[in-house]
Amino acid sequence: xxxxxxxxxxxxxxxxxxxxxxxxxxxxxxxxxxxxxxxxxxxxxxxxxxxxxxxxxxxxxxxxxxxxxxxxxxxxxxxxxxxxxxxxxxxxxxxxxxxxxxxxxxxxxxxxxxxxxxxxxxxxxxxxxxxxxxxxxxxxxxxxxxxxxxxxxxxxxxxxxxxxxxxxxxxxxxxxxxxxxxxxxxxxxxxxxxxxxxxxxxxxxxxxxxxxxxxxxxxxxxxxxxxxxxxxxxxxxxxxxxxxxxxxxxxxxxxxxxxxxxxxxxxxxxxxxxxxxxxxxxxxxxxxxxxxxxxxxxxxxxxxxxxxxxxxxxxxxxxxxxxxxxxxxxxxxxxxxxxxxxxxxxxxxxxxxxxxxxxxxxxxxxxxxxxxxxxxxxxxxxxxxxx
Numbered sequence: 001x002x003x004x005x006x007x008x009x010x011x012x013x014x015x016x017x018x019x020x021x022x023x024x025x026x027x028x029x030x031x032x033x034x035x036x037x038x039x040x041x042x043x044x045x046x047x048x049x050x051x052x053x054x055x056x057x058x059x060x061x062x063x064x065x066x067x068x069x070x071x072x073x074x075x076x077x078x079x080x081x082x083x084x085x086x087x088x089x090x091x092x093x094x095x096x097x098x099x100x101x102x103x104x105x106x107x108x109x110x111x112x113x114x115x116x117x118x119x120x121x122x123x124x125x126x127x128x129x130x131x132x133x134x135x136x137x138x139x140x141x142x143x144x145x146x147x148x149x150x151x152x153x154x155x156x157x158x159x160x161x162x163x164x165x166x167x168x169x170x171x172x173x174x175x176x177x178x179x180x181x182x183x184x185x186x187x188x189x190x191x192x193x194x195x196x197x198x199x200x201x202x203x204x205x206x207x208x209x210x211x212x213x214x215x216x217x218x219x220x221x222x223x224x225x226x227x228x229x230x231x232x233x234x235x236x237x238x239x240x241x242x243x244x245x246x247x248x249x250x251x252x253x254x255x256x257x258x259x260x261x262x263x264x265x266x267x268x269x270x271x272x273x274x275x276x277x278x279x280x281x282x283x284x285x286x287x288x289x290x291x292x293x294x295x296x297x298x299x300x301x302x303x304x305x306x307x308x309x310x311x312x313x314x315x316x317x318x319x320x321x322x323x324x325x326x327x328x329x330x331x332x333x334x335x336x337x338x339x340x341x342x343x344x345x346x347x348x349x350x351x352x353x354x355x356x357x358x359x360x361x362x363x364x365x366x367x368x369x370x371x372x373x374x375x376x377x378x379x380x381x382x383x384x385x386x387x
Contacts, residue, residue, distance in 0.1 A: 021049055212287070
C-alpha cells in the first residue's frame with residue numbers, strides 16, 4: 001500500500017507555546033477501531049514535537065502482511081490504532097535541537113527519509129547488550145494504541161510523528177518510492193536474517209534455500225544473490241516461483257511436489273548445486289510449520305537455519321538433539337532488526353534495487369480514504385494508498 005502526501009504548509013506558534021506545529025491542511029490519520037470496524041479518518045491539525053522529534057509528510061506507505069493479519073483478527077493489537085509501518089517521506093518540521101540519522105548527521109527540512117519500525121530507549125539492559133530491536137521499553141510504529149501527543153503513530157496517514165531515538169536513514173531523491181517504502185520492514189528484516197546466517201556460513205559461494213516467495217523471500221533472493229550466493233526458492237504458488245527467478249533464484253521448487261519430481265526440491269537443489277546440492281544456509285520466511293521441518297531436514301552438515309516467518313503460535317518443532325550435535329547445525333531466530341540493518345537495507349536498494357523488479361511488486365493503488373479496500377486487496381505482494 002502506498003501513501004503520497006501533498007506538501008503541506010507548516011506554521012510554528014510563538015516560542016512561548018513550545019514546539020507545537022500546526023499543519024495546513026490538517027494531517028489525517030486513518031484510525032482502526034478493531035476487528036469488524038472500518039477505518040475512520042481523524043484530523044490532526046497540530047503536533048507537539050519534543051526535542052529530537054520530527055514530522056514527516058508521507059510520500060508512500062505499503063501494506064505489510066502483518067497489517068492484513070491484524071485487521072482480520074489473526075494477531076492482537078491495541079485500539080484505536082493507526083496501522084502501517086512501511087513508508088517513505090520528507091521531513092517538514094523538527095523539534096528543538098533537530099533529529100539525527102543513524103550515522104549521526106543532522107536531518108534537514110525537506111530531506112527524504114525512511115525510519116525503523118521500532119523505537120528503542122537506548123538505556124535498558126537489552127539496548128546495552130546490543131539488542132535495541134528487543135528493547136524492554138520498545139515502541140513500534142503502526143503497532144501502538146493511538147494516544148494523546150502521538151496521534152500520528154503509523155504510516156496509514158498523511159504524516160507520521162517520528163519520536164526522538166527512532167533510527168532514521170536518508171534516501172536518494174531519484175529512487176522510486178515503491179522501491180524504498182518496504183525498506184523499514186521486509187528489506188531491513190532480510191538484512192538481519194542474512195547477517196545472522198553469514199555469522200555461521202559465509203554467503204559468498206553458499207547454496208541458500210529460501211522457503212516463501214512473498215516480499216521477504218523475493219528480497220532475500222535478491223540480497224543473497226548480490227552477496228554471491230546461489231539461491232533456491234520454494235513456494236506452492238506458481239506465480240510466486242516465477243517471480244523468484246526474476247529476483248535471482250537459479251532454481252525454484254514446489255514444496256507440495258515429490259522431492260525428485262520435475263518441480264520437487266531435490267531436483268531444484270541438484271540443478272542449483274550440482275555435486276554440492278545440500279544447502280548450507282536455509283531461510284524460513286513463509287511462516288509455515290511444514291517449511292520449517294523441510295528446511296531443517298535439507299540443510300547440510302555445519303549449516304544454519306534462520307527462522308523469520310514464525311511470528312505466530314504454531315505446532316511445536318520436534319528436533320532431535322543428537323541430530324543437532326552430529327550434523328553441527330545452528331538454528332537462529334530473527335525478529336525486528338537493529339539500526340544497522342536499516343542502513344544495510346537502504347544501501348542495497350540504492351545500489352541494486354533497480355536491478356530487480358521491486359517497484360512492480362507494488363500493484364493496485366487506493367486513495368488514503370479507501371484504506372480498507374487496500375487491506376482487502378490480495379492481487380500483489382504489496383498494494384498502494386495515496387491521500
